[in-house]
Amino acid sequence: MLELDHVTVTYGDHPAVVDFSLSLEQGRIGCLLGPSGCGKTTVLRAIAGFERPARGAIRLGGEIVSDTGFVLPPERRRVGMVFQDLALFPHLRVWENIAFGLEGKSRGARRRRVEELLTLMGLPGVGEHYPHQLSGGQQQRVAIARALAPRPMLLMLDEPFSSLDPELREQLPKELRDIFREDGVTVLLVTHDQQEAFGMADEIGVVRAGCLEQWAAAYSLYHRPETRFVADFVGEGVMIPGRVVDEHEVETEIGSLKGTLPANCTPGTRVDILLRPDDVVHDDASPMKARIVDRTFRGAQFLYTLALESGRHILCLATSHHDHPPGELMGIRPELDHLVVFPEQTGSAAVG
Incomplete structure (x- = not known):
């Protein structure tokens, strides 16, 4: 039309x-x-x-x-x-x-x-x-x-x-x-x-x-x-830096992230990974902890702003039954279905 x-x-x-x-x-x-x-x-x-x-x-x-x-x-x-x-x-x-x-x-x-x-x-x-x-x-x-x-x-x-x-x-x-x-x-x-x-x-x-x-x-x-x-521009999320280990793995501050990487992401390449709030799962049993900086109540969910050990902030969506105040340490683990990778100093994404 x-x-x-x-x-x-x-x-x-x-x-x-x-x-x-x-x-x-x-x-x-x-x-x-x-x-x-x-x-x-x-x-x-x-x-x-x-x-x-x-x-x-x-x-x-x-x-x-x-x-x-x-x-x-x-x-x-x-x-x-x-x-x-x-x-x-x-x-x-x-x-x-x-x-x-x-x-x-x-x-x-x-x-x-x-x-x-x-x-x-x-x-x-x-x-x-x-x-x-x-x-x-x-x-x-x-x-x-x-x-x-x-x-x-x-x-x-x-x-x-x-x-x-x-x-x-x-x-x-x-x-x-x-x-x-x-x-x-x-x-x-x-x-x-x-x-x-x-x-x-x-x-x-x-x-x-x-x-x-x-x-x-x-x-x-x-x-x-x-x-x-x-x-x-679309949705919420942050970029976290990482280093390519091989064609299926990137090492980051929140652990090893698995997924298919594009051919130009060779081992040792420095990249940024898009991390959405739904890519970070609240898990009290996880050894990985992040400090709660802020939270926004959304009815069925809280949107938590978390500080990693480096001071870098990430976002996490958790059900509102899990009510944690700012300042508390919260257990988290990454759970990504796929990787969205941006090689450093470029504006184009490479989606795995």
Whole structure:
């Protein structure tokens, strides 16, 4: 449905998006995840037709809509877009907001489409309300319904949940994901919030300084990051130094870690190992101890920050039944299903 082929967008001499390539299949939900100012919204604007690529091509439904010599006007792209501020018309009722993009249709056809979308979005009976009479979550659904009304090929959402309260920000993306999947809508979301991305998207692209660092499912981003930036940005974790013993073993401060290593990690190579909180197991019987520096209660679990003998900090997730105060020594042991290895002085990962 959507393909970006080595797209570069510049503002004057400044590259905002660099050599950007991804593809998104029909009915899938994609997400661009990254810090503010990294180029995520510029990618959306290029897809929508508001920015022309300096290099590369953009295809929708297999047809080129942008390249260096051609830009299809935004109104002909069949792309729906929901902005951060929603931009609902306050003087129009809900049904009029949703029907706004259905010019040329009969009044009856417009009404039928609006009722269909109100039902799909879980908003029956609010068509005669004005936006200010709705909750934040309801307004969000109305904005999405308005974007869906003309049956776009692609729906794009730009930080759509940033103004909602925390509880709704967790709940609404999951509800919308189910709605989009039921209706077969292809979606591209932009956010800086990992939980939004994990809660909605089938595939996530981590963006830094206009470049796509990795395009993969959330599981792969967390467990098999391809760059140090992805490893640091997605989830929680620390890097601990180690020395390669052989192609299946790295010696570290917390013991010998086993796993398959890439060919360039020859014996004696100094490396960094990504250690997630779930890679460190609380074990009172373990001879290896670490001092508790801090802890965060998460209901079913505590997230412990632990200091090793060297002073280096690591993280450990443990069930909240094991309640240990800061300052206490806690038994731990490493338990890694696979190794994510970064040779020193490089930005690319080697995943074992």
